[in-house]
Amino acid sequence: MTEETLKKRIKELEYQVKELSDLLYQKELLLKNIYSSKTWRLGQLYGRIFGVESIWRKKLNTLRQKIPFLRTKLLSFKTSDYEIKVTDKHYKVIEEFIKELDFKKGIIITIANIRMTDKVNYRSDQLSHRAVRLAKEFNKMGFLIFFIYSEDRDFAEDESIEPIDSNILQMHISLYLKLYKFIFDKLISIHKPRIFLIQGLSPFLIEIVANANAHNWTTVYDILDNWEEFFKCGWHSWYERKIEEFVLKNSDYRITVSNFLKKKFVDYEPIYIVHNGYSCKIVHEYTKKLKRGKITIGYFGNLERYRFDWEFLLSIAKKHKEWLFYLIGILPSDILLPSNVKHISPVKPELLYAYAKNWDVGIIPFKINPLSISCDNLKVYEYLYFGLPVVARGVGDHIANYPYVSIADTEQEFEKQIELSTEIKIDEKEISDFLRQSEWNARANEMLKIILSKPNTYKELIFESSFYS
Amino acid sequence: MKVLFIHRFCGKGGVTVGIRKKFMGLRDVGIKADFLFLKDTGGTYLFDDIDINLYNPQNLNEIESILNNNHYDVISSIDCPEVHRILEKVTLNVKVICEVHTPYSIHRSYLKDGNLPVNIQCIVTPSKTFKYLIRKELKDRFKDIPIHVIPNPVENNFLKLSGRSSYTFPRKIIGWIGRFDETKNPIELFNIASAFASRNDIEFYIVGNPPNDKFNLIFSEIRKFKGRINFIWLPFIDHRKIHNFYNMLRISSGCFLSTSKGECFCNTVIESMACCCPVVASNIDVFKEMLEDGDCGSLYRLGNIKEATKTIIRTLEDHAYRDKIVQNAYNKVKENLTIAKVSLQWKSLFDMLLNV
Secondary structure, eight states: OOHHHHHHHHHHHHHHHHHHHHHHHHHHHHHHHHHHSHHHHHHHHHHHHHTOOOHHHHHHHHHHHHHHHHHHHHHHHHGGGOOOOOOHHHHHHHHHHHHGGGGSSEEEEEEESSOSOOSSSOOHHHHHOHHHHHHHHHHHHTEEEEEEEOTTOTTOOOOOEEEEETTEEEEEHHHHHHHHHHHHHHTTTOOSOEEEEEOSOOTTHHHHHHHHHHTTOEEEEEEOSOHHHHHHTTOOTTOOHHHHHHHHHHOSEEEESOHHHHHHTGGGOOEEEOOOOBOGGGOOSOOOOOOOOSSEEEEESOOOTTTBOHHHHHHHHHHOTTSEEEEESOOOTTOOOOTTEEEEOOOOGGGHHHHHTTOSEEEEEBOOSHHHHTOOOHHHHHHHHTTOOEEEESSOGGGGGSTTEEEOOSHHHHHHHHHHHTTOOOOHHHHHHHHHTTBHHHHHHHHHHHHHHSOOHHHHHHHSOOTTO | OEEEEEEEEEOSSHHHHHHHHHHHHHHHTTOEEEEEEEEEOSOGGGGTTSOOOEEOOSSHHHHHHHHHHHTOSEEEEESOGGGHHHHTTSOTTSEEEEEOOOOOGGGGHHHHTTOSOTTEEEEEESOHHHHHHHHHHSOGGGTTSOEEEOOOOBOGGGGGOOSOTTOOOSSEEEEEESOSSTTTOHHHHHHHHHHTTTOTTEEEEEEOOOGGGOTHHHHHHHHHOOSSOOEEEESOOOTTTHHHHHHHHHHTTOEEEEOOSOOSSOHHHHHHHHTTOOEEEEOOHHHHHHHHHHHSSEEEOTTOHHHHHHHHHHHHHOHHHHHHHHHHHHHHHHHHOBHHHHHHHHHHHHHHHTTO
């Protein structure tokens, strides 16, 4: 194919993507209108009675599946001639930043699907995101951090390079793509740990990971989530199974959060497990007074249908009108809540305790599917930190070993465990002992121990020297 | 005696590494050599440890003045027809030769076009197979130019069998090195790797980069790869460490694979041979000459994936056969292809040209 034909093809694909995006937007608007109509609500009731599923949602998902395919197709043409303008300023900022390494323990480049800080928009998920938390802990330990974010917009032409403080530098992956060779070359003779930590995927990673390996960086793939299942639900358009497999195979170390993900990628063993952690700085003394039920039950987090089992929860709520449920998060527009289920819009993490103080038990009523059981839910640690017993469903099997956590797959069992949880006397010492080893700094140490424990055989052999010696 | 080598690029590829090896050998036989290149493509570091003059002229006048000021005895243009008109201007006592190394026919079109310096003394190429090919490609008026075969040597550190053999690799490693282009045939490599995807005891290490950093090929190969990804891709390995790569293949009881469709002489193959790493290669003429199928390496029919996998399995699992080809290959390199031996061939050629 000539360059001209390729350019033509790119234009055609760009047009198709735009067209599909517009179509998606229109359909979403249409859905929004439908969801807010009385007819729809009546239809929902009808659907619940007769088990009819939403045809529109299915169509929307099919459409969503097509967009990432076209985007990645486009990306494959565009990856190497991405139009980001690299200026002297970028090089200067990096050179100044790297100078700090003389006083540091080592350097870590983190690739994440989220920004560490966003000056424009406040996002609550940033504060507790594993990639962000670990980067901060590594930084506290004395590592210099390049925080490379891709979010869900690989086409963004973001040229900003942002020192978050003197030891963390944040930039978009499209800019990093232009600068990574410069950074690798600058650091080629550094005899300190150089860790390339992948915590989010992108097609660009094929090139970057391969170059990190060729420059004798220790590459680590930290599998935070079941990206593939998210993709199937219409999220994370950047996902491609083969790219994930490439990253798995080409990383020196593979780390994940749950047994399910470890088993999923059994072909790429060894895979180590380092669970998620919690931060003890999320408590606020303020108390939000809430109405109590015979048992007051709380939940915060994702309320989307692909994970949260609404039918399951609402069925329990209907049976136990004397119980009061509080759900904090973004409520899907098609959900009708009974009077004993109260919705609260998202609150900042440091204010969660103000609400949780009113609860008797924290719940996780998730669907039992590959997506939910792959996760290591942060909220378990947070519930425990708030002194709440936990009743959960559709979570990783390791959670059953945590103190004051009961797993209940059926409605009857879930109800029973909620009732039993009110009789539990919480031993605060037991919880604090457990949580101490689950703090983010403990997790960061656990991860470093794995990464620095033994050299990677092929690199030690090819490159002769490594930072371990 | 003073010699100047001229090439289009100073990169990290075979030609530049070959020039480095020539310097080292010629220095030992009392010949001083310089290197002039038209474009720096990142290979000047290869000469950091050698006392030589590197020239990167910005225009033709500058080239002319370099030639006039340095009083070379021999000037060798290595696939660099851009300078041939200038070479015609040098004095009669300067002997001009042309080296043909490129396996890319488009880069050899200057032979077909008759674009050689009129004062050319001879052509030098590294294999007999290539000599016949060049002879066919030469324009009638240059048909009678003598063509000499002087192979590329291997550096001595390849023959030392270094690398800690105490390592135990969980899998046998099959190594491949080359540019991701049509000639080096990486698509065949990925097809062969895919045929081994179900075997957990074998993995591939692929070293090479696409031309101009266009990664589309590797993206698409990864996307359509059938089975578990069983390869590690390293875009490059510093030439000073590359012997460690072959040693790794040997220690893991693996082999080196070349899927090439065309070579003038394959440095990676002789380097593998020197490191006692068995070689499996496509049955192109150059490999037939170098490996003598079943004697110093194994050949498979180019394009035949089944035969390639069968040949690889035999090389990995038939220990007696493996030991035999490895030993023969090592002896062949040690006897014929050391820098010392090859530089003597260069010296005799220069002596002959200069009637010393």
